[in-house]
Amino acid sequence: MTRLAPSSSSFNYQWTYDVFINFRGEDTYHGFVGNVYKVLKDTGVRTFLDDEELRGGDKITPELLKAIENSRMAITVFSKNYASSTFCLKELLKIHDECINGKGRLVLPIFYDVEPTEVRRQKGCYEQALSEHRNNIRADEDEINSWKFTLQEVSTISGYHLDLRKNGYEYQFIGRIVKEISSKINRAPLDVSEYSVGLESQVKEIASLLQIESNDKVIMVGICGMGGLGKTTTARALYNSIANNFESLCFLHDVNKRSEKHGLEKVQETIISNILGVDKKIQDVNDGVQVMKNRFKEKKILLILDNIDNDEQLKKLAGDCIWFSGGSRIIITTRNRHLLERNGVECIYNMEVLNPEESLELLSWNTF
Structure with a gap:
């Protein structure tokens, strides 16, 4: 065999930088962005802030491309003159491709003294800037359309809006941003098999079913197949x-085993504790359902229920999409496809056995 060993590193948050900051220098570099960068660095967050030495005119340098690719998340600071820079817009395209279309990494938009709708709909100074690019032949129509699409996509993501006339002290605003970023990057990854033969393609297929970029709906996806397939x-x-x-x-992990050993009430307590960050005693499984239905609408949630075995477990732990806030995703692994169908889970991914080539590769890595 001549292929390199399969690696699970792409699933385990191994990045050169925690944060990449995308911004318009003349608007924010010596004020807001500079202060955000300092606080992040002082907090121990590995932050990449590009400077003029890395900017080759309107062309993104290889160093910047590599920094975006190797960053765990990106902050995009939309300001008044942001769209007047083709460099910022090209950088935004790369961020969109890498973080949203690529590996599902976090993008945090910040609207600095500009209305989110102005960015989303390309009105006001954003409309004017794009028109100037077109008139000055700094970009062709296809490129401008791709910028407009990306501005719309990124600006619809939940972020922060700083109105200098209303939001009070800037340092308090920065503190909230840094607190959220720190909570995101301090999440420990789950351990994944050392030899991930065929895993990357499976993850990409399921991620496409999840439609991560959509924040206006709740999506449940089932992963089903017989035991031992790697669900x-x-x-x-x-x-x-x-x-x-x-x-x-x-x-x-292993909902069926947990519920048999401790009861569904204890399972509900664990979910509530993880999602809400509070410990709550559940005496009755129906009371637990009410807590989840009332409180889980407050946050955009990722809930993965591994090894669901019967209807009661699914109904009492994730009974309906209306329990959750828009943008939330629920993933269920089970051996029983009919269980998913009975409970209205429309998106189902069927795990299949490895093909002969993949089977030989997996056997070889484990043997040798």
Whole structure:
């Protein structure tokens, strides 16, 4: 065999930088962005802030491309003159491709003294800047359309809006941003199998079903197949790949075993503790359902229920999409496809056995 050893590193948050900051220098470099950068560095967050030495005119240098690729998340600071820079817009395209379309990493938009709708709809100074690019032949129509699409996509992501006339002290605003970033990057990844043969393609297929970029709906996806196919491993790798897109997380391993040993009330307590960050005693499983239905609408949630075995477990732990806030995703692993169908889970991914080539590769890595 001549291929390199398969690696699970792409699922385990191994990045050169924690944060990459995308910004318009003349608007924010010596004020807001500079202060954000300092606080992040002082907090121990590995932050990449590009300077003029890395900017080769309107062309993004290889160093910057590599920094975006190797960053765990990106902050995009939309300001008044942001769209007047083709460099910023090209950098934003790369961030969109790498973080949103690529590995499902977090993008945090910050609207600095500019209305989010102005960015989203390309009105005001954003409309004017794009028109000037077109008139000065700094970009062709296809490139301008791609910028407009990306501005719309990124600006619809939940972020922060700083209105200098309303938001009070800037340092308090920065403190909230840094607190959220720190909570995201301090999440420990789940352990994934050392030899991940075929895993990357499976994760990509399931991620496409999840439609991570959509924040206006709740999506449930089932992963089903007979025992030993790697449903749990795939779910763990998927968790690591998309976790940064959510406010709260819960991966519940082997729900069937937990519920048989401790009861569904204890399982509900674990989920509530992970999602809400509080310990709550559940005396009755129906009371637990009410807590989840009332409180889980407050946050964008990733909930993974591993090894669901019967209808009661699914109904009492994730009974309906209306329990959750828009943008939330629920993933269920089970051996029983009919269980998913009976409970209205429309997106189902069927795990299949490895093909002969993959089987030989996996055998070889484990043997030698």
